[in-house]
Amino acid sequence: MTSVPERPLEQQITLLELIDRVLNKGVVLTGDVTLSVADVDLVYVGLRVLLASVGTLERLGE
């Protein structure tokens, strides 16, 4: 398993964690104008593709 390129995987996970936070956490105030759900879903499609490629996440622990 030493040949597994851990660096890119770690970077992918970090990216996913970051995007998850920016999209789903953070202050929300009332009276704001929000993006339509469809738009945010588009970002998520890209995320899910990335997530699928990180499907080997468990290898990190081995």
Added chain:
Amino acid sequence: MIYLYAIAEELTGLPDVRGVDGAPLGRRSVEGLDLVVSEHDGAEVAASEEAVLAHARVVEGLVERADALLPARFGRGFRDEAALRDAIEGRAASLRDALAQVRGCVEIGVRVLAAEPAPPPATESGRAYMEARLARSEETERLARELHEPLAALARAATRTVGATPRLLLSGAYLVEPGALEAFRRRVDELEAEHSELTFVSTGPWPPYSFAPGGET
């Protein structure tokens, strides 16, 4: 439209980066709170990974320039200055409380993945199936608590989600003081060593996204 990136206290300056869609950053002050914004012609900004990352870069650049900072959620804007002012004024007290909580701390994320779940046993009755399922969810909850509590004890505040997906045992976010960071990381390593069957993914330090007040008013 006025797009909001973060709410801060004692902001010393703006980072040398552009905002969403390449817009220049600006500052506003409402009720003693510093707001970091950019102005946009349309009513919305387009959601894209690039835009999300631009938002994140602004927040990241602000962390070291503020005494305390609450990141805003992506894609939130206000029609005009008055709408922005009203939104902040209505929440100023709770925003100040949240800023006091996060001051000086970073957020650490810890996700714990279970091993591949065992195939469900071929049960003969619906009742046996339900009992097996209940036992499994109780076991998940017990294990998640066993992992979360020692980490939460080292943090100023903590949030967790249990069993968000069948394999994702725990999604925790921990607000950690710099002085406790090393002890926190050591505890994660210890828990990982005690649970070799689980996969731990620890990320951060992050700006305190998970400790900024959400949609509820």
